[in-house]
Amino acid sequence: MIIDMPSTTTTAVAKKLIKLRQEGGAVALGRVLTLIIVTDEAATTEAIDAANVASREHPCRIIVLASSTTTTGVDAQIRIGGDAGASEVIILTGPAAAFEHADTLIMPLLLPDAPIVAWWPREAPANPGKDVIGSMAHRRITDSYRSTDPRATIRTLARSYRPGDTDLAWTRTTIWRGLLTSTLDQPPFEPVTKVTVTGQDDHSSLDLLGAWLGEELDCEVEIVRTPGAQAVTAVTLTRPSGDITLARPTGKIAVLSQPGQPDHRIALPVRQLHECVAEELRRLDEDEMYGEVLTLGLVRVAP
Known part of the structure; x- marks a missing residue:
């Protein structure tokens, strides 16, 4: 009505x-x-x-x-x-x-x-x-x-x-953050020396994801901005034993590549607006991680 x-x-x-x-x-x-x-x-x-x-x-x-x-x-x-x-x-x-x-x-x-x-x-x-x-x-x-x-x-x-x-640019990275965290929880437990985040040239999710990784891993961050790309398309974690890459070139299916392991295909569609809004309405307390990334981690990403 x-x-x-x-x-x-x-x-x-x-x-x-x-x-x-x-x-x-x-x-x-x-x-x-x-x-x-x-x-x-x-x-x-x-x-x-x-x-x-x-x-x-x-x-x-x-x-x-x-x-x-x-x-x-x-x-x-x-x-x-x-x-x-x-x-x-x-x-x-x-x-x-x-x-x-x-x-x-x-x-x-x-x-x-x-x-x-x-x-x-x-x-x-x-x-x-x-x-x-x-x-x-x-x-x-x-x-x-x-x-x-x-x-x-x-x-x-x-x-x-x-x-x-x-x-909501931070909310759009939730699944990426979860997948990358679970990947680093597996051996070999080596330090990450560099993070490369690739994606849409004007998308602020790239800055926030790169800032989060740089702050949490205390390493160099590079943002590769690609005109015409769709949101975040790839994240590469550089380690002594080889790179870990999570790539989503099509905006639907991501491929996780790790040294010594077969590639894994993961459903990772671009998040819709209503999904992001619903996620933020689930919590009414302070998002401390977002605050740290915004105020401390963002300086690691070149302006």
């Missing part, structure tokens, strides 16, 4: 939600958090679709603040039932000026006693922790890869990092 409320207020929206709940059309019970999505009108559909899929694992109330250049007041839309996954979606569309005091604006819509997660699907504030919405949130999710300048964005976020921050 989709209910449009043009030129309205959040107080009116809150009253409408209560009425819908009383009528049995919407149930707020069981919602585990409030997810606030801050975006522009053009990116709204993609963000809501990803959040709806993620909400099947984490039932929540989704509040979307969508800035628009075509409206003068605040228009609202409520989505419940099949149009909202396992959540209820409230979309507020209005000019950027209407969201200058967004914390006060959305206060009537927040779930009581529930954690707040803020997500910027594209452009993020330079300091998410001091942003009007970010300062309310327990977790702050950015996506440097989808910004206009991914590598510059991740370095800006490094300068303003606060516990509770995370970035």
Whole structure:
């Protein structure tokens, strides 16, 4: 069910939600958090679709603040039932000026006693922790890869990092990190002297993965940027006995090559947006490893 409320207020929206709940059309019970999505009108559909899929694992109330250049007041839309996954979606569309005091604006819509997660699907504030919405949130999710300048964005976020921050470019490396860690847990237990990360030329996941490996293994890091590649395509760990290479040239199947062993084929598809969002919603505590990589490891990657 989709209910449009043009030129309205959040107080009116809150009253409408209560009425819908009383009528049995919407149930707020069981919602585990409030997810606030801050975006522009053009990116709204993609963000809501990803959040709806993620909400099947984490039932929540989704509040979307969508800035628009075509409206003068605040228009609202409520989505419940099949149009909202396992959540209820409230979309507020209005000019950027209407969201200058967004914390006060959305206060009537927040779930009581529930954690707040803020997500910027594209452009993020330079300091998410001091942003009007970010300062309310327990977790702050950015996506440097989808910004206009991914590598510059991740370095800006490094300068303003606060516990509770995370970035989906880091989340996209989760499976790579798990596979590489398990590989190094096998003999021979030799030091890695150099790490080479290869992939898409402007993808910030390369910087974060290289920074993590360099920091954890205390070795030289080289980033090889390939125009037209798809995300991370290969990681090579150089050791005295020979190189360990995990390569995913097609974006679907990876091949693990190790000295003295046959090659192993591993399913490693490029992660979808909803998978990354769902992973970040699983935890509301600080991601300490991301913080260390962002503030300490990133300097190992050449600017």
